[in-house]
Amino acid sequence: MADRSFLDWPFFTSAHRELAGRLEDWCAAHLPVAHGDVDAACRGLVATLGAGGWLVHTGAGEGERLDIRTLCLIRETLARHDGLADFAFAMQGLGMGAVSLFGTAEQREWLQRTRGGGAIAGFALTEPGAGSDVAATATVAERVGGGWRLSGEKTYISNGGIADVYVVIARTGEGPGAKRLSAFLMPADAPGLTVAERIEVMAPHPLARLKLDGVALPEAALIGEPGGGFKVAMTVLDHFRPTVGAAALGFARRALDAAVERARRPRPSGLLADYQMVQGHVADMSLKIDAAALLVYRAAWAKDRGAARISREAAMAKLYATEAAQEVVDMAVQLHGGDGVRTGIAVERLYREIRALRIYEGASDVQRLVIARSLLA
Known part of the structure; x- marks a missing residue:
C-alpha cells in the first residue's frame, strides 16, 4: 500500500483528503483496464471517469477556478493504479485548459462535454x-x-x-x-x-x-x-505542469511499493531486505519521492492560493519529480533483477511509462532554463 501520510501535510484541506480517499476506493474497483486496444481503452476510460464524476475537476465552471491540488492528487492516484487512466484524465484538462481559462460562453459548451466524459x-x-x-x-x-x-x-x-x-x-x-x-x-x-x-x-x-x-x-x-496565443499556451502549461510531476509521483510510489515487496519476498539465500545496500537504495527512493512531493504540492498550493504566475515553482516541480521518478523506477527494475525487464512485470511497464514525462510539456532542460532565467532576470 503506497504511503499516504503526505495527505496530513498543511498543503491540503479536509476536502482534499476526503477526495483522495474516495478516489482510492474508485480506482481499486475500476483500474487497471486492458490496454490491448489503446484507442478503445482511452475512450472507455474517459467515459468511466466522466461517469464517476472525476472529469469535473479537469475544467472550471463559470466563476470557478481550477484547483491544482485536486488535479495533482487525482493524477498521482490514477498514475499509481494505471498510467493510461492518468493519461485519459490529464488530456481532458490540458486539452481544454485554454477554454477553461480563456474561453467564451459558446466555447465553454465543449468544456461541459469534456468534463462529463461525452467528448475527448x-x-x-x-x-x-x-x-x-x-x-x-x-x-x-x-x-x-x-x-x-x-x-x-x-x-x-x-x-x-x-x-x-x-x-x-x-x-x-x-x-x-x-x-x-x-x-x-x-x-x-x-x-x-x-x-x-x-x-x-x-x-x-x-x-x-x-x-x-x-x-x-x-x-x-x-x-x-x-x-494572445503564446500567453494562452504558457498559462495553460503553468497550471498543468505541476500535475505532470504528480503523475511522476504516482509512478514512483508504485515502483517503490514493488521494490519493497520484492525485497521482503522469501528466497533460499535470505531476504534482499537484509542487505544494507538494498536498504540504502530503498531509503534513497523514499527520500526522492518525499522531496518531489514537497515541490509538486508547494507549486499547486501556491497557485491555489492565488499566485498570478508559478512558472519557477511549476518548473522545479516538473523537473525534479520526473527526473527523480525515473531514478526510482530504474532502481526498482534493478532490484528485480532479470524479472525487471520481463514484459508484463509492473516495473517494466513503469520503466516505459515514466520516460515520456521528462519530455512532454517542456523537456527537463527547458525547465532548467525557466528556473535559471527567473533567478537571473
Missing part, C-alpha cells in the same frame, strides 16, 4: 520544427471573410485520431515573435483536418501527426485575443 479533447501545440520553442510555430491562421483558414502540421498530438475537439496554436502575425500566435478551438470533423499519421511509442497511447489543409473556422473559434 486534444491540445495541438507541437510541430515538427517547434517543440519546446513554441514561438517557432509555423502553422498559419489567415483571416478569410468572417473567419479563419488554418494551414500547417502538428505532431505528437496526444489523443490525435480519437479527439472530438482540439485547441490549436497558429501564427496570425499581430506582432513580433511570440506575439504572432493565437489560439483556436477546432472540432475534429472540421473540413481540411486529417490524421496524417498515427505515432507508435514505447508506452502506447493515442498519438498522431495532424495535417491542416485550409481548415475553415468561424471568428468565434478564436480563444482569447488575437496575438
